[in-house]
Every structure is written in structure tokens, then in C-alpha cells.
Amino acid sequence: MRIVVAYKWTCDPEEATVRADGTVDWSRAKPGISTYDPVAIELARRLAEDAGAELIGVTAGAKGVGAPIAAKAALGRGLDRVVVVEDDSLGEAGRSELAAALAEAIRHIGDVDLVVTGDSSVDVAAKMVPTVLAGELGWPAVAEVTAVTGQAGKLRVERAIPGGTQVLEISGPAVLAASADAALPRVPGMKELLAAAKKPVEHLDLADLTVPARSAVMTVTGRSRPDRKARKGQLLDTSDAAAAAAELVTALRGAGAL
Amino acid sequence: MDFDLTDEQELIREAVREFAESELAPIAAELDRDHRFPEEILPKLADLNLMGMPYPEKVGGAGADYVSYVIAIEEISKACASTGIIVSAHTSLATWPVYRFGTEPQKERYLSDMASGRRLGAFALTEPAAGTDAGAGTTTAVLSGDEYVLNGTKMFITNAPFAEVYIVFAKTDPAQGTRGMSAFIVEKDTPGFSVGEAEHKLGIRGSSTPPIYFADCRVPKDALLGGEGSGFKIAMQTLDGGRIGVSAQALGIAAAALDASVAYAKERVQFGKPIATLQAIQWMIADMATAVDAARLLVYRAASCVDAGRPYSTEGAMAKLFASETATRVADRAIQIHGGYGYTESYPVERNYRDAKITELYEGTSEVQRMVISRSALR
DSSP: OEEEEEOOEEEOGGGOEEOTTSOEEOTTOOEEEOTTHHHHHHHHHHHHHHHTOEEEEEEEESTTTTSHHHHHHHHTTTOSEEEEEEOGGGTSOOHHHHHHHHHHHHHHHOOOOEEEEOSSOTTTOOOOHHHHHHHHHTOOEEEEEEEEEEETTEEEEEEEETTEEEEEEESSOEEEEEOTTSSOOOOOOHHHHHHGGGSOEEEEOGGGSOOOOOSSOOOOOOOOOOOOOOOOOOOOOOSSHHHHHHHHHHHHHHTTOO | OOOOOOHHHHHHHHHHHHHIIIIIHHHHHHHHHHTOOOGGGHHHHHHTTOSSTTSOGGGTSOOOOHHHHHHHHHHHHHHOHHHHHHHHIIIIIIIHHHHHHOOHHHIIIIIHHHHTTSSOEEEEOOBTTBSSSGGGOOOEEEEETTEEEEEEEEOSOTTTTTOSEEEEEEESSGGGGGGGEEEEEEETTOTTEEEOOOOOOSSOTTSOOOOEEEEEEEEEGGGEESSTTOHHHHHHHHHHHHHHHHHHHHHHHHHHHHHHHHHHHHHOEETTEEGGGSHHHHHHHHHHHHHHHHHHHHHHHHHHHHHHTOOOHHHHHHHHHHHHHHHHHHHHHHHHHHGGGGGSTTSTHHHHHHHHHHTTTTTSOHHHHHHHHHHHHTO
């Protein structure tokens, strides 16, 4: 059995700061494995341990995802090997381009029985990649997965649904998006981290993958936030409640609010 | 000069921080309040190979470098300084002399168990009347047939009674002074070995430091570590490394106090704005941050010397002196920034303040470190 975990190497927005002009300063944000992806790795690792399966990480993105530390961080969490597609065009790519690149990498690996992803990425949080990836592969997609057991071709999957749990049996390959709390990720041991550098890392060139051309290109062309009206900063003396109330009504009428 | 950590060192910091924040930070205040040794944490530390980081994998260790080891002690101590010294005393003071001076049979018997964390170790040098003057110890070991008979009292023994293996220093020839001191590996269950009442300490209350007693405690002749008369040398060399561990513990305490102060200064509002906007607070934070960074550089430099196979006695003493005095000063400033709240158990800085002081005292007081450093400077 061969299990793939699709993970993202990115910066945590909580470590970024927003400049006065509204642009985001990422310079002090350290990249790492996206917050929910260690949950996916843990869920897949448990299944791989039970089933004696090979566990492979796949990631795609702009310059940086191919850095040795990115691979070691993932491999230290129990993956047997990783496959990386590093291309600057994937940095601003939409979800469909990214999913298409991941799908090609998964086809390149071959004989994959299951793909597990995190609930969502910490930076974009669109929750779309698992579904689009499944579409690219022609496989079923299941979100909010809380548990998975079984063997290749006969998987038992539990997913959280409003008010309870749904149990599914899947006879072929599938893409599962782990729920955010599906499994508590193990802290990597020191030996695992030190051994990570010895595990195989395969770099794929995007140009060599047959990623189909997109029929439509979606680009973020701008961002805005609602205008915030300047506050008047008007304070009322409330020592005389009746007078303060009258003053408040007058002020609200004056502002056209009443 | 390269100030960047390796990928492995960065990842080790992140992993140990993840462990410390999830497993140690939630219990640190309770351990302190109840003077409770965190026995349940030891198997978890062992699972992550944190009980023998700098030793090769073939002897049960993690095979990490010394810089990684001090990073781990720093991160553990940021969350819980008591756990920091439990790990450091076990790794640097108890396991190291076995690794460095043990015979092959001794290594076979103890090293794998200790470096993997299956058996906890302790270091027994200090006595009621022999602290800084460690050579003045009066514990004796008399050869009787195929056994040594130990008699005496040791004080402030970190990890007792939970430790199973003790590196004990005793005089085999009292007339020779420090040259008559020898080191022994003593197992906890040896008849004649006993443990006294726990000390009630100002800080690091999760660390157990009772006295231990030897009353006609007979150990086999092959429990002798190194040759007869080499005990003082073993103790001093062991402490050279131990001091780097303590310096990392002090660094962790100082970094914790700084982080808490930065967070508090940003959220605490006085005069209608966060106190972080006040220059009085900014200057304190600036001095604290600079001191913590300088301490970190000295600690990592000392550890780098170990990795490079260079002498590290002076560098370790400098690291410990500066990091420990930084810890007490930074923790003091942290309370100042927190004001009255900092004096209460509602915030961790009062624990940082109490925990910090010991780092100026054990494994050589600041005065001893100055002796070591001045000897080198005036050579």
C-alpha cells in the first residue's frame, strides 16, 4: 500500500505584520509546515504503521519549498520520502493550478492508494485543494475525516458531520482531508529529525510534468477592507443621567443617526 | 563567522519547544507549588531521545551535537526550569563520566540505559561541609576484599531519590587530599545507601535535591570509575560540561522572563496606552533583550567548542557566569515591568525570579566561575 500526504510549506500569517499602507511584511515570518498538515501526516502515519504501507510526502509551491529544511521538517515527522515540485509560478497560483501540479506529482509516483491532506492551509485557508486534487485524479474526495483504517482498496473512513459521525467504505483510491483535530501529531523525536537528512527527496521540474493548461486564469488583482469612519471621540458627562441622555439624543440627531 | 543554526538545530528547537509548550508549560506552576518531581515526564523525554542527546546512537543516545543539546535544555527550561536541570544533571553530570571514563563493562552495564533514559542518573559530590571547596569532602571508600565500603553524607543531590545510578565521590586515601578522591558508580538499591528528606527550596521546586547517606555501603571493586585517586579530576572535568548545561538552563529562564515581559508590556494599558509605548519600559526591554542575546551567544559558543573538540572550560565558565547573572537580572526586570502583578503567582515571572537564583549557585558559584576565568585570563 502506498499513501501520499500532500502538505504545504508556508509562513504563518500570525507571524506577519501589516504595514501602515496595508501591505503585508512577511520578512520576520518563519516558514514551516502548514498548521493542520502535521495532523494529516499523523493520521496517514497511523494507517501506514497498521497497514505496513509506504508513506510519501508531496508538496508544491514557489521557491523555498525545495529547501533542505522543508524536506527535513516533513521527513522528521515520519514520512519515508518526499517529492517536491518547486516553481515560482506556483507561488501566486490558484488552487486549481496547485492541485494540478500535485496530481501530476502523484501520478509520477504511481500506484498511490490514498492521498491525505490537512483541513486547510494556514495562509490561504480556501479548503479547496483536496477537492480539486480529487477532481484532477478522478477520485472521490472526503472532507472532515476523523479516522481511517483498512487496506488498499478497502478503506473504512469516519468523517464528522453535523450532529454525529458518518462512516464510509471506499473501494478504490481517494483523497481525504483530515479534520483539524483528527489526530494529535507526535512531536518528532531527536533521532527522527537527525535521520531525516538521510531519507530520499525527489525534486520534480514543473516543466517536465504534463500539467494541463488552465482554461481560465484567476489572479488576485486587489484587496480592500471596509472604510472605517473617523470616530468623533465625543465623551458625555454622565453624572447627571437625564442630562447625558438628552445630550446623547441631540448628538445622534445631529449626526443624522436618529 | 556563521551565526546561523543548522537545519537540524532549528528543527530540534521547534520540536523541543512543541513538546515543552504542550507537556511542560501546563504543569510547571503546579510542580513548583507542590514541590513535585515530574516523574511522569521522564518516559516522554526518553521517547523523544532527550535524555542522552549528545551521545552516539550506538550507546543509546540521540547522536546530536552539543549545540543541539543546549538548545533543547534552553527550550525545556523556558517552560520548566526544574525539568531543565533534571535533564541536564542526568545528561552532563551522571551519564558523561560513564561515557568518558567508564570501562567497557561499565559502559555496557549503564551507558545504554542512561543515554536512552531508561535509568535516571545523579551526581554526588557536594557534602554538608564541602561545597565550593569540593575537595574537602569526608565521605570515604575503603577497599575490603573485592568491595569498597562507602561511608558519608552527600547533599543537594539533584534527581535523588528518583535516580537509579549515582556517580559518587569518596576519599580512598584521605591523607592525599584531592588526589585521594575516587569516583564510584553506585546503584540505588545497594544496601547501606539511603536518601534523606527533600530540601525546601526557593526555586526549581520540581527538582528533587535531598541528601543521600552511605552507611557501610558495599559496592563491588569494579564500581570504581577511572583509577583510584582520579575522582577529583573526573569531578572537575564533568562540571566543566555541566556548567554549559546550567548556562543553557539560565538562558531558558531569562528568555522566558523576556517573552513574558514583551507580551505583558503590549497588553497592559496605563495612562490610556500599552506600557510598551513608554520609554521606561522600552529601555528595560532593550537591555533585557540584549543581555539574553549575549548570553545565548556565549552558551552556544561554549557548546560549539565541545563540538569542535576544543577546550571549553573557560568558555563554559563564561557562559555560565553571564547567563546565570543575566537570568537573575532579567527576571528581576520582568517583575518590575509586571509591577504588582509580577509579584503574584498569576504570572510566571515570579517563578522565573526564584528559579533563576540557583543558576548562580550550583555546579560552581559565580565566584568559582570568576576564579576559572581569571586563571585563564591571567595565565
